[in-house]
Amino acid sequence: MSKRTDSMTEEERAAYHTDKMKKKKAARDKIMATKTTKKGLIIVHTGKGKGKSTAAFGMIFRCIAHKMPCAVVQFIKGGMSTGERDLITANHTDICKFHTMGEGFTWETQDKTRDMEMAAAAWEKAKELIRDERNAMVLLDEINIALRYDYIDVNEVADFLKTEKPEMTHVVLTGRNAKEELIEIADLVTEMEQVKHPFRAGIKAQIGVEF
Numbered sequence: 001m002s003k004r005t006d007s008m009t010e011e012e013r014a015a016y017h018t019d020k021m022k023k024k025k026a027a028r029d030k031i032m033a034t035k036t037t038k039k040g041l042i043i044v045h046t047g048k049g050k051g052k053s054t055a056a057f058g059m060i061f062r063c064i065a066h067k068m069p070c071a072v073v074q075f076i077k078g079g080m081s082t083g084e085r086d087l088i089t090a091n092h093t094d095i096c097k098f099h100t101m102g103e104g105f106t107w108e109t110q111d112k113t114r115d116m117e118m119a120a121a122a123w124e125k126a127k128e129l130i131r132d133e134r135n136a137m138v139l140l141d142e143i144n145i146a147l148r149y150d151y152i153d154v155n156e157v158a159d160f161l162k163t164e165k166p167e168m169t170h171v172v173l174t175g176r177n178a179k180e181e182l183i184e185i186a187d188l189v190t191e192m193e194q195v196k197h198p199f200r201a202g203i204k205a206q207i208g209v210e211f
Contacts, residue, residue: 021068040169041187042161045143046178049192050210056139056172057084064092068136071097071129075122076175078141082211097135101126102142110151130165137170145173147182154179161185 005013043059045052063070072088077100086207088098101122102115122143129138147154157183173182183189205211 040167041184043172044178044182044186044189045174046176048176049194051192052174053141056174060139063079064095069134071135071139071207072139073122073126074100074102074141075119075146076102085129099127109149115153119146123152130171133166137168139172142175143173144178147179148177154181158185160184
């Protein structure tokens with residue numbers, strides 16, 4: 001409790017809280033009244049912490065729940081089964097198009113030429129889906145990894161998003177080490193910070209948490 005409320009009765013504390021929340025709501029309502037613009041956002045999830053793709057899929061599932069057509073292109077993740085993909089492809093292909101275009105992480109494929117070919121194909125599919133104005137949101141999962149290794153030209157991606165993305169389409173780009181060119185044009189950038197990770201304690205990736 002604050003010094004101000006220490007000497008109050010319970011009834012006085014309750015009244016004080018109510019008055020404080022009324023003032024906070026009035027201030028909040030005043031701020032919200034100025035937020036009138038709607039637009040399709042460029043959203044970047046990056047950083048060393050977990051949760052980048054998880055948060056992005058949360059938005060995809062919101063779109064599905066609202067019956068808003070959407071799409072996913074996975075740039076790196078390959079044939080491994082994941083809960084998100086299995087759920088969408090089994091139940092929601094009418095509303096969400098899902099394209100797994102990668103063949104696994106770079107240390108698994110060990111074939112740079114093939115990785116570049118797959119990344120280029122994934123980017124072509126991504127452009128096709130983004131241009132389709134029926135899609136409210138397009139998730140480009142782990143594209144930042146492909147950009148980090150220069151499998152795709154970041155300037156081409158940034159220019160496309162600036163000039164060809166439909167006005168109301170949201171595009172979400174995930175993966176570590178997002179390049180400055182993307183951060184510069186993005187409307188929303190979140191960096192996931194790692195504080196603790198079970199992998200460091202010898203705990204392997206587990207179903208329901210990682211995939």
